Amino acid sequence: KGKIKTIGLKVGIPIKVMLGPKEKDAESAFGRVGIPCQAEYKYDGFRIQIHKDEDKILLFTRNLENVTNQFPEIVEYVKKYVKGKSFILDSEAVGFSSKSGEYLPFQSISQRIRRKYDIEKMSKDFPVELNLFDIVYLDGKDLLKTEFIQRRRLLEKVVPEKKWSVVVAEQIITDKHDEAQKFYEKALDKAMEGVMFKKLDAPYKPGGRVGHMVKMKPVMESLDLIIVGAEWGEGKRASWLTSFTLACIDSNGGYLEIGKVGTGIKELEEEGVTFAELTKMLKPFIVTEKGKEVKIKPKIVIEVNYEEIQSSTTYNSGFALRFPRFIRLRDRLPEDISTLDFVKELSKSQKK
Incomplete structure (x- = not known):
């Protein structure tokens, strides 16, 4: 159970992407991957797997969903700039402001992912830069077992950098x-x-958090949680879901509630993810309604930060988030959300 038979790569058929567990600092990261190693920017964007076979280009999310139509400019960038008749690339599409020339958080482009209309306008209003960081297939050659450092060199050969269009992820090699x-x-x-x-000498392991790479990001900053319930608003917000019940996951795959969030979600589209947008996303997953309260099938993952994790008897996780705040939608599968064990660890680390 849980094992996938590898039958070789085929351009046009997406593979599960390789994932990295979290480490708290450079020392523990070095301990996991060995030194010297490559340190590379972890972009705050949308993971995209790119498949090209002659003139045909397909784009897939980390959940293996085809999003080729939603990102026509990425298709153009790949056609125009990336060398090779056939390849499979791993990348992150990152939003940026054409006015300020600065990267924007994931939520700035999140609405593009599910958009089926006004695509041309969306690509102008919410442009993305493609940051490439791995290659697993090139011109008939399967590179899954090739050492990472060799794959990186190949990637640099096939990608002539064009800022704000397509670039290779920024990195250093260090010990x-x-x-x-x-x-x-x-x-x-x-x-x-x-x-x-x-x-540096690691293969590419589809679908695994195998320790060939690890991520380091601010601790206590956020949790990835799933929405399992909500409440309809009042007054001018009566047509929106406005308070969202959040859950983490336990070791058996069950969802345990940990708090409610309403702060950080916007009313106006230009300010970020709105109540209207979240309501539209969640409506198809409403399971039951009782008065203003609705139960929701666990599908939509969001990132939240908070001031503190407190022990609580209110929620079945045994914990509650103090002052939780919505940060962004997450491109995550329900089973990839923050675990109860992780919440416990964070709760303990607060007291140190």
Whole structure:
């Protein structure tokens, strides 16, 4: 159970992407991946797997959903700039402001993912830059077992960089804690999510958090939680769901409630993710309604931050978030959300 038979790569058929577990600092990251290793920006965007076979280009999410139509400019960038007759690339599409020339958080482009109309306008209003960080297939050759450092060199050969169109992820190769720390701080200054540390001789392992790469991002900053319930608003918000019940996941795959969030969600589209947008996304998943309260099938994952994790008898997780705040929608499968064990660890670390 849970094992997938590998039958070889086929361009046009998406594979599960490789994932990285979290480490708290450069020292523990070095311990996992060995040194020297590659430290690379962890972009705050949307994971996209790119398949090209001659003139046909397909784009897939980390959940293997085809989003080729939603990102016509990525298709154009790949056609125009990336060399090779056939390939499979791993990347992150990151929103940016054409006015300020700065990267924007994931939520700035989240509405593009599910949009089926006004696509041309959306691509102008919410442009993305493609940041490529791995290649697993090139011109008939399966590269899954090729060492990461060789795959990275190949990637650099096939991608001539075009800022704000397509670039190779920024990185350094290092064995020094202070150098890694400076790179991490620079990443956060540039609105990155953090840094990935990658083992130089590692293969690409589809679907696994196998420790070939690990991520380092601010601790206590956020949790990825799933929406399992909500309440209809009042007055001018009566047509919107406005308070959302959140859950983490336990070791048996069950969802345990941990709090409610309403703060951080906007009323106006230009300010970020709105109540209207979340309501539209959640409506198809409403299971039952009782008065103003609705129960929701666990499908939509969001990132929240908070001031503190408190022990609580109100929620069946045994914990409650103090002052939770919505940060963004997450491109995550329900089973990939924050675990109860992780919540317990964070709760303990607050007291240190």
